Amino acid sequence: MRIPDHVLEEIMARIPVSEIVGRRVRLKRAGRELVGLSPFAAEKSPSFFVNDEKRFYHDFSTGKHGTIFNFLMEMDGLSFREAAETLAQEAGIEIPGADRREVTEEERARRAAHAEAMEIRRREDEENRAAEEEKRRAKKRASAGQIWREGRPIRGTRAAAYLEGRGIDPRFFIADAALRFHRALWHDFAEAEFPALLGLATSADGKPIGVWRIYLGDGRKGRAPVDQQKLGKGDFQGHGAAVRLGGMAETIGLGEGIETSKAAEELQALGGRELPVWAGLSAGGIARFIAPAGIRRIIVFGDEDLAKRDKISGAWRTPAGLSAVQELQRRYAGTDVEVIDETPATHSGKVDYTDLLRKWKGLPDEL
Numbered sequence: 001m002r003i004p005d006h007v008l009e010e011i012m013a014r015i016p017v018s019e020i021v022g023r024r025v026r027l028k029r030a031g032r033e034l035v036g037l038s039p040f041a042a043e044k045s046p047s048f049f050v051n052d053e054k055r056f057y058h059d060f061s062t063g064k065h066g067t068i069f070n071f072l073m074e075m076d077g078l079s080f081r082e083a084a085e086t087l088a089q090e091a092g093i094e095i096p097g098a099d100r101r102e103v104t105e106e107e108r109a110r111r112a113a114h115a116e117a118m119e120i121r122r123r124e125d126e127e128n129r130a131a132e133e134e135k136r137r138a139k140k141r142a143s144a145g146q147i148w149r150e151g152r153p154i155r156g157t158r159a160a161a162y163l164e165g166r167g168i169d170p171r172f173f174i175a176d177a178a179l180r181f182h183r184a185l186w187h188d189f190a191e192a193e194f195p196a197l198l199g200l201a202t203s204a205d206g207k208p209i210g211v212w213r214i215y216l217g218d219g220r221k222g223r224a225p226v227d228q229q230k231l232g233k234g235d236f237q238g239h240g241a242a243v244r245l246g247g248m249a250e251t252i253g254l255g256e257g258i259e260t261s262k263a264a265e266e267l268q269a270l271g272g273r274e275l276p277v278w279a280g281l282s283a284g285g286i287a288r289f290i291a292p293a294g295i296r297r298i299i300v301f302g303d304e305d306l307a308k309r310d311k312i313s314g315a316w317r318t319p320a321g322l323s324a325v326q327e328l329q330r331r332y333a334g335t336d337v338e339v340i341d342e343t344p345a346t347h348s349g350k351v352d353y354t355d356l357l358r359k360w361k362g363l364p365d366e367l
Helices: 005-014 016-019 068-078 080-090 106-151 157-167 258-270 283-288 322-331 354-360
Strands: 028-030 033-035 050-051 056-059 179-187 191-201 209-213 230-234 253-256 275-280 295-302 337-341
Touching: 005 080, 016 033, 016 050, 016 068, 016 258, 033 068, 033 157, 050 258, 106 209, 106 230, 157 179, 157 191, 157 322, 157 354, 253 258, 258 275, 258 354, 283 322, 295 322, 322 337
Parallel strands: 253 275, 253 295, 295 337
Antiparallel strands: 028 033, 033 050, 050 056, 179 191, 191 209, 209 230
């Protein structure tokens, strides 16, 4: 007996696609949809999309598309009616003329074998993806390590001249082991070589995971005349890394860029407070920072950003710098690590600690 369309519609209305799919696939929000790795094929980049509003999933890697009924049919080897009856029972819906017979041992064994085969395949795919991902990340770390080894101490180099030109006293950076200079580093987007200031990014467990590159030249503020003057190289994902400028201490500062972090360190010293100030490399880097063992206090010397309106809703968004500090404070609330916010609050526009240091020294504003 055919299941009435209105019953199928009611089942789909009560059970979101993401609820069924999410039991087998790790989904992440991507706008109005959810995305994850395909359960039907081994892939490195997510191409499996779920749309609860439209009540379907679509797998771009295999072309498979369907509803919650199709998903159960694919994953558990069920007939359409079996999938519908299974979901109807979960939704608390009675299907007219539903077969009340007991499932035979042969049918139960068939379903179990199919489920086991799918689970084995899922585990193998997951293991293969994890191995491929680790190889990819290891390659990135090796590439970054090679760049770092090609660098040399910054004393007497263009990197030192760059930082001094930004208003920072050489005493605060000239011997910093987390900084190096590269004489001619390739820029992928500009397809040219430029001298570069390098910062060694280190994970929470003390392992080097990448380098931060600031390309130098005759452009604005002494940087290279290219669109992307600062680029990371390495395995930054999930490490909560930072450039550990000035070494380790129980109390550290945390800024965004290398320049602003060094400027903050100098300003603190001028006020009688000496502490290393690490570089999180961006507002997002501050928000994701993971404090290594032994750190008890983090003083955030963030950038004062302007509030912006959301392009879609028109509502004012929390400035990126402030949002990053709030996220870091939320993550460490209730722990033995204290997070203190000392982001500038001049209310005069976008200001960072390099601006404050230059103002204190009577230097002109940077253009």
